[in-house]
Amino acid sequence: MFLLATSVHAQLGFCGGNSGDPIxxxxxxxxxxxxxxxxxxxxxxxxxxxxxxxxxxxxxxxxxxxxxxxxxxxxxxxxxxxxxxxxxxxxxxxxxxxxxxxxxxxxxxxxxxxxxxxxxxxxxxxxxxxxxxxxxxxxxxxxxxxxxxxxxxxxxxxxxxxxxxxxxxxxxxxxxxxxxxxxxxxxxxxxxxxxxxxxxxxxCGDNVTVATAANEARSVVCEDQGGVSKTLTATPDSSVFNSHAYQWQQSTDQQTWVDITGENSAILNTPSVTTTTYFRTKITEDIINVNNDLCNVVSDVFDITVVPIPPAPSTNGNVEICEGDLGLLSVNTPSAYSVNWYDAPTGGNLILSDNQNLETGISGTYYAEANSVETDCASTTRTAVTLTVYPLPIVPDDSIAFLCEDSFITIDAEVENTTYQWSTGETSQMINVTEAGEYEVVVTNINGCSAVRTITVDQIDLPIIDKIVSDGPSIVVTTSNHGNFEYSLDGISFQPNNVFEAVEGGFYTIYVQDNTDCGVVMQAFYHLVIQKFFTPNGDTVNDLFEPDGLEVFNTVTISIFDRYGKLLKFGNTNSTSWDGTFKGERLPEDDYWYLIDADSVQFKGHFSLKR
The missing domain is CATH 2.60.120.260 (Galactose-binding domain-like)
Known part of the structure; x- marks a missing residue:
C-alpha cells in the first residue's frame, strides 16, 4: 500500500512498509x-x-x-x-x-x-x-x-x-x-x-511490527522487578519481500544500535535488562544483505522502559486548621510521578489518587506515596503529613439586651481567656454601648480559632404621655409611643392598665414607667368627675347633676344650657348641683350642656337627663 501525494498523481507514492536508514x-x-x-x-x-x-x-x-x-x-x-x-x-x-x-x-x-x-x-x-x-x-x-x-x-x-x-x-x-x-x-x-x-x-520493505504474544507494542516495568526479558516476534506483512532474513539489534538511546549475536530468526528472547533498552530487527529478502544498511529495512522499535523507583514526595509541612474549615495537605514530586494518599504508612486504604493535594477537615496523619505515571512503581516509603484540627471557642448563644433611653448598657462576650474584636473596634471582654443595634464580637482562642457572638441591643424608650382625660369617674392615660408601660396614681403601686376606675375627683399626679425600670414620667392632672347622665326621679339615687372634685377650687361658677343655648342654671361655689328643673318645672329627657369655670380652669361638655 502506498500513501499518495494526491489522488490524481497515483504514480507518486511513499513506501507503504518500513524503511531503512537514509543511504x-x-x-x-x-x-x-x-x-x-x-x-x-x-x-x-x-x-x-x-x-x-x-x-x-x-x-x-x-x-x-x-x-x-x-x-x-x-x-x-x-x-x-x-x-x-x-x-x-x-x-x-x-x-x-x-x-x-x-x-x-x-x-x-x-x-x-x-x-x-x-x-x-x-x-x-x-x-x-x-x-x-x-x-x-x-x-x-x-x-x-x-x-x-x-x-x-x-x-x-x-x-x-x-x-x-x-x-x-x-x-x-x-x-x-x-x-x-x-x-x-x-x-x-x-x-x-x-x-x-x-x-x-x-x-523500502515490508511493514514489520514487533510485539509480544500478548500483543504489547512496548513494555513499561518498575526497576524493583529486577532483570526483565520479553519474547518478541517480528511480523512482516510480505507486501514487498517474498522471503525474510533477520538480524536483531538493541540500543540504549535509539541512536547507536548493536547487533545481538546469533539472533537471526523472527523471534527474540531479549536479554535480561535492568535499564531502558530498545529492540528492533533489520530485515531483508536475502541473508547476504541483512547487514548491508544500503539494502535492509528496520522494523518498528520495541522498547522495554525500566522506570526507576520514585523517591518519596517532599512535604510542604503539617497543617493546622480550625474546626469547620478544610485543610489542604500538599506534597511535591517531579511531574513524571503521580501521588496517592493513604491512611497508613504501609498498606492501609487509598484515600485519593493522582493528586499532590489532599483537602480534608478530618484531623489525623495522612501518607503520600509517589508512583510512576506509566506503570505501578511506587516509592518505597510514604511521606507523613499531619492535619491538626483545633476546636472553636465556645460562645453563648446570641442574645438580646435592653438599653434605657439616654443611658448606657454594658454588654459582655461572656468568654474568658481569649482575645476579642468587637464590631465597634474595641478589644475588651465587656464594652459600654449607648445606641441600639447589633454588636458582634469575634472571640479568638490561643490556637487562632474564632467564633462570633451577636448581641442585639434594643432601646427602651421613656413613656411619652399624650393626654390624660376623665371619663366619668375613670381616668384614662394615653401615650404617644408604645412599650411595656405601667401606670400609677401614687408612684408606688403600678398597674399595667392605663385606665383608673372609680376615682374621686381632685388633683392627682399621674406616673408612667416601663416595666424594666428604665425611669418614670409624671404629669399633674385635675380629675373632675362629670356624670354622663342623671335621673331626677326622687329615688335618692343619682337624682342630681353634681360634678365631683370642684371643692379644691377657690372660686367656681357653673352654667347649664339646653340644646338651644338657653341658660337653665347658674350657680357658684356654694351651688354647683342641678335637680333638672327650670323655674320649678321638670325638664324633659334630653342632652344638656355645662360650662364650669374653676379658678383659671374651664370645663365644658354635655350630659343626659333621664326620667
Missing amino acids: FTEDFGSGTTDGPALPAGTTTYNFTTGTPSDGDYTISSTTNYFDWLSLQDHTPGDSNGKAFIVNASFTAGEFYQRQVTGLCENTTYEFSSWLINLQPAGSCEGNSIPVNVRFQIWDETDTNLLAQGDTGSIPGTGTIQWNQYALVFKTEPAQTSVILKMRNNSNGGCGNDLAIDDILFRS
Missing part, C-alpha cells in the same frame, strides 16, 4: 553565500549568485527574489540552510539529474524530495504558471526507465508550507546505481518558480 541525502548545505554551483552535468540551467532569471538556478539560503515568497529551507535545525532554487526555462524539459550509487540489486527503494511553489497567490495578474515536476528513476545506463511520477499542477498559494513527494522503485539484477532526473512539465515565463530541498533515498 543518500542532499540538503544543499548552509551558509549566507550563494552556491557552490552543482557538479557539471547535473543541470543545463545557468548558475547565478544573484536573482535567477528564466533558465537560471541558484543554491541559496534566501528566496527573497522578485515578489516570491520569502522562506527558510526545509531541512530541520538548519541555520541559514540552503535550497535548490529554480526559475524554469521558457522551454519545458530536464533541469536536474544525478547518479546515486551503492544500491543493492533486486531491492525496493523510496526516493523523496520536498518542493514548494515560490509564487504567491494571485501573482502574474492571476495567470501564474503552476509548478509541475516529473521525477524519474533510470538505470545506470540511462536507457531503462524504472519509475516516474508527476506532481501535477502546484499553484501558488501564498503559504510557506513545503510538501514532500515520493517515488518507489526497485533495482534490477546486477544493478547497484540509478540516475535521478527532474523535469519541468511546464514552460517558464511568469510563474513556474520553485525550490527543492532534502532529496533522500532509502530502502
Whole structure:
C-alpha cells in the first residue's frame, strides 16, 4: 500500500512498509553565500549568485527574489540552510539529474524530495504558471526507465508550507546505481518558480511490527522487578519481500544500535535488562544483505522502559486548621510521578489518587506515596503529613439586651481567656454601648480559632404621655409611643392598665414607667368627675347633676344650657348641683350642656337627663 501525494498523481507514492536508514541525502548545505554551483552535468540551467532569471538556478539560503515568497529551507535545525532554487526555462524539459550509487540489486527503494511553489497567490495578474515536476528513476545506463511520477499542477498559494513527494522503485539484477532526473512539465515565463530541498533515498520493505504474544507494542516495568526479558516476534506483512532474513539489534538511546549475536530468526528472547533498552530487527529478502544498511529495512522499535523507583514526595509541612474549615495537605514530586494518599504508612486504604493535594477537615496523619505515571512503581516509603484540627471557642448563644433611653448598657462576650474584636473596634471582654443595634464580637482562642457572638441591643424608650382625660369617674392615660408601660396614681403601686376606675375627683399626679425600670414620667392632672347622665326621679339615687372634685377650687361658677343655648342654671361655689328643673318645672329627657369655670380652669361638655 502506498500513501499518495494526491489522488490524481497515483504514480507518486511513499513506501507503504518500513524503511531503512537514509543511504543518500542532499540538503544543499548552509551558509549566507550563494552556491557552490552543482557538479557539471547535473543541470543545463545557468548558475547565478544573484536573482535567477528564466533558465537560471541558484543554491541559496534566501528566496527573497522578485515578489516570491520569502522562506527558510526545509531541512530541520538548519541555520541559514540552503535550497535548490529554480526559475524554469521558457522551454519545458530536464533541469536536474544525478547518479546515486551503492544500491543493492533486486531491492525496493523510496526516493523523496520536498518542493514548494515560490509564487504567491494571485501573482502574474492571476495567470501564474503552476509548478509541475516529473521525477524519474533510470538505470545506470540511462536507457531503462524504472519509475516516474508527476506532481501535477502546484499553484501558488501564498503559504510557506513545503510538501514532500515520493517515488518507489526497485533495482534490477546486477544493478547497484540509478540516475535521478527532474523535469519541468511546464514552460517558464511568469510563474513556474520553485525550490527543492532534502532529496533522500532509502530502502523500502515490508511493514514489520514487533510485539509480544500478548500483543504489547512496548513494555513499561518498575526497576524493583529486577532483570526483565520479553519474547518478541517480528511480523512482516510480505507486501514487498517474498522471503525474510533477520538480524536483531538493541540500543540504549535509539541512536547507536548493536547487533545481538546469533539472533537471526523472527523471534527474540531479549536479554535480561535492568535499564531502558530498545529492540528492533533489520530485515531483508536475502541473508547476504541483512547487514548491508544500503539494502535492509528496520522494523518498528520495541522498547522495554525500566522506570526507576520514585523517591518519596517532599512535604510542604503539617497543617493546622480550625474546626469547620478544610485543610489542604500538599506534597511535591517531579511531574513524571503521580501521588496517592493513604491512611497508613504501609498498606492501609487509598484515600485519593493522582493528586499532590489532599483537602480534608478530618484531623489525623495522612501518607503520600509517589508512583510512576506509566506503570505501578511506587516509592518505597510514604511521606507523613499531619492535619491538626483545633476546636472553636465556645460562645453563648446570641442574645438580646435592653438599653434605657439616654443611658448606657454594658454588654459582655461572656468568654474568658481569649482575645476579642468587637464590631465597634474595641478589644475588651465587656464594652459600654449607648445606641441600639447589633454588636458582634469575634472571640479568638490561643490556637487562632474564632467564633462570633451577636448581641442585639434594643432601646427602651421613656413613656411619652399624650393626654390624660376623665371619663366619668375613670381616668384614662394615653401615650404617644408604645412599650411595656405601667401606670400609677401614687408612684408606688403600678398597674399595667392605663385606665383608673372609680376615682374621686381632685388633683392627682399621674406616673408612667416601663416595666424594666428604665425611669418614670409624671404629669399633674385635675380629675373632675362629670356624670354622663342623671335621673331626677326622687329615688335618692343619682337624682342630681353634681360634678365631683370642684371643692379644691377657690372660686367656681357653673352654667347649664339646653340644646338651644338657653341658660337653665347658674350657680357658684356654694351651688354647683342641678335637680333638672327650670323655674320649678321638670325638664324633659334630653342632652344638656355645662360650662364650669374653676379658678383659671374651664370645663365644658354635655350630659343626659333621664326620667
